Amino acid sequence: MPEETWKSRVGFVAAAMGSAIGLGNIWMFPMRAGLYGGAAFLVPYLILLFLIGVVALTVEFTLGRTAGGPIEAYGKTLPGGKYLGIFVNAMMLMIFAFYSVVVGWALKYFVTALTGKLLSVDPGPFFGSISFSTEAVVWQFIAIAITIGVVIMGVQKGIERACKIMMPGLFVMLIILAIRSVTLPNSYAGLEFYLLPDWSKILSGKTWMIALSQMFFSLSCLGMSNVVYGSYIKKDQDIPLSAIVTAFGDTAVAVTAGFAIFPAVFAFGLEPTAGPGLVFVTLPVVFQKMPGGIIFAVIFFLLILFAAFSSTVAMLETNVQAATTHLNMSRKTATILFGLLAFVIGAPGAINPTYFDWIINISTVYLGPLGALIAALALIKLGIDKAYEELRKGALIEFPAIWKPWAKYVYPIVVIIVYVSQFILG
Numbered sequence: 001m002p003e004e005t006w007k008s009r010v011g012f013v014a015a016a017m018g019s020a021i022g023l024g025n026i027w028m029f030p031m032r033a034g035l036y037g038g039a040a041f042l043v044p045y046l047i048l049l050f051l052i053g054v055v056a057l058t059v060e061f062t063l064g065r066t067a068g069g070p071i072e073a074y075g076k077t078l079p080g081g082k083y084l085g086i087f088v089n090a091m092m093l094m095i096f097a098f099y100s101v102v103v104g105w106a107l108k109y110f111v112t113a114l115t116g117k118l119l120s121v122d123p124g125p126f127f128g129s130i131s132f133s134t135e136a137v138v139w140q141f142i143a144i145a146i147t148i149g150v151v152i153m154g155v156q157k158g159i160e161r162a163c164k165i166m167m168p169g170l171f172v173m174l175i176i177l178a179i180r181s182v183t184l185p186n187s188y189a190g191l192e193f194y195l196l197p198d199w200s201k202i203l204s205g206k207t208w209m210i211a212l213s214q215m216f217f218s219l220s221c222l223g224m225s226n227v228v229y230g231s232y233i234k235k236d237q238d239i240p241l242s243a244i245v246t247a248f249g250d251t252a253v254a255v256t257a258g259f260a261i262f263p264a265v266f267a268f269g270l271e272p273t274a275g276p277g278l279v280f281v282t283l284p285v286v287f288q289k290m291p292g293g294i295i296f297a298v299i300f301f302l303l304i305l306f307a308a309f310s311s312t313v314a315m316l317e318t319n320v321q322a323a324t325t326h327l328n329m330s331r332k333t334a335t336i337l338f339g340l341l342a343f344v345i346g347a348p349g350a351i352n353p354t355y356f357d358w359i360i361n362i363s364t365v366y367l368g369p370l371g372a373l374i375a376a377l378a379l380i381k382l383g384i385d386k387a388y389e390e391l392r393k394g395a396l397i398e399f400p401a402i403w404k405p406w407a408k409y410v411y412p413i414v415v416i417i418v419y420v421s422q423f424i425l426g
């Protein structure tokens with residue numbers, strides 16, 4: 001078994017943050033905050049982040065460091081655990097498959113912005129002609145090839161190094177965009193939409209549920225990649241502080257993304273939307289109307305690419321860890337093989353929107369979140385005292401012993417509630 005580890009604490013945090021910060025932060029969080037109470041949404045979100053999000057990360061990192069990647073960790077602890085490990089790997093592959101389609105669109109937009117052509121297209125029809133086309137398959141392939149290129153170089157020389165470059169770059173670009181956006185004339189309506197607190201919303205259960213499920217996806221806590229990343233943490237490297245930094249860094253980016261987006265959208269009299277429509281249709285209109293917009297378009301799509309690639313490397317690495325450990329494959333073979341597999345699974349989704357939606361729903365709504373539950377159960381079976389001991393090794397700060405009942409009882413119950421509530425809330 002190849003002994004992969006992170007080179008440094010900072011490198012690990014960069015990688016963990018890279019995995020967490022993704023499309024979820026930029027195209028979902030701001031919209032949800034705007035709709036569910038504005039600044040008031042931050043109250044439940046931050047409370048849940050502190051009480052559940054940080055614990056979720058510590059559970060998955062600790063499990064990984066103690067017991068290895070998902071197949072080892074679940075195999076050692078749960079009946080049929082090996083198959084549960086294979087199951088979460090299959091979900092990870094599906095997530096990578098659809099995610100790579102979107103990264104492909106972002107690549108196309110980045111190149112179109114670089115050449116200046118983005119200023120002269122009609123964004124709605126342009127997006128219509130790109131998405132779900134054979135051209136999208138080509139861009140998806142390029143997105144996967146780039147991900148393969150990073151992962152093939154290994155944990156330290158590939159993922160860790162790439163994230164150490166991309167994360168600071170991402171922060172700088174995001175701040176530039178946020179300053180530009182809030183200083184536009186008439187940006188106030190956007191700030192109002194985004195932040196005007198509606199305190200009544202924090203009394204609604206739905207707000208808390210939306211905040212929770214957003215948080216799980218955003219922190220990548222699905223019992224998959226974080227367990228793998230956890231297995232690379234050395235005994236003298238810290239888990240608690242890394243989890244806190246990752247959780248709050250992820251949130252800081254999500255909140256700032258709202259400042260970069262809404263003031264600009266409202267300044268030009270546009271309607272805010274979520275998802276692909278926001279990034280690929282509404283914002284290009286904004287860039288066309290903004291003085292010097294093409295520069296901001298290039299920065300924005302590069303930001304999206306940094307956020308996305310630091311997530312896709314985590315996704316592919318999850319399968320690579322499994323294949324190198326259990327199928328006796330070399331890193332090179334495993335990376336290329338699973339990259340191509342994601343391409344084959346995702347490519348029909350690059351062409352057909354029905355299939356695209358199907359694969360997203362299976363992997364992120366119906367089956368994927370079960371991975372978080374599997375990880376929580378595995379940690380319990382491992383022994384909560386042992387886990388707590390493990391959590392303290394190399395730790396720069398200590399969590400109080402209440403972590404034990406919290407991780408053992410509160411956390412799994414919350415995971416179940418989130419999973420079930422998704423179906424009730426739709």
Ligand code: TRP
Nearest residue numbers: 020022023024217218220225311
């Ligand atoms: N957290 C990522 C985002 O916000 C998406 C994601 C979900 C993810 N699960 C993951 C990333 C697993 C890496 C690994 O977009």
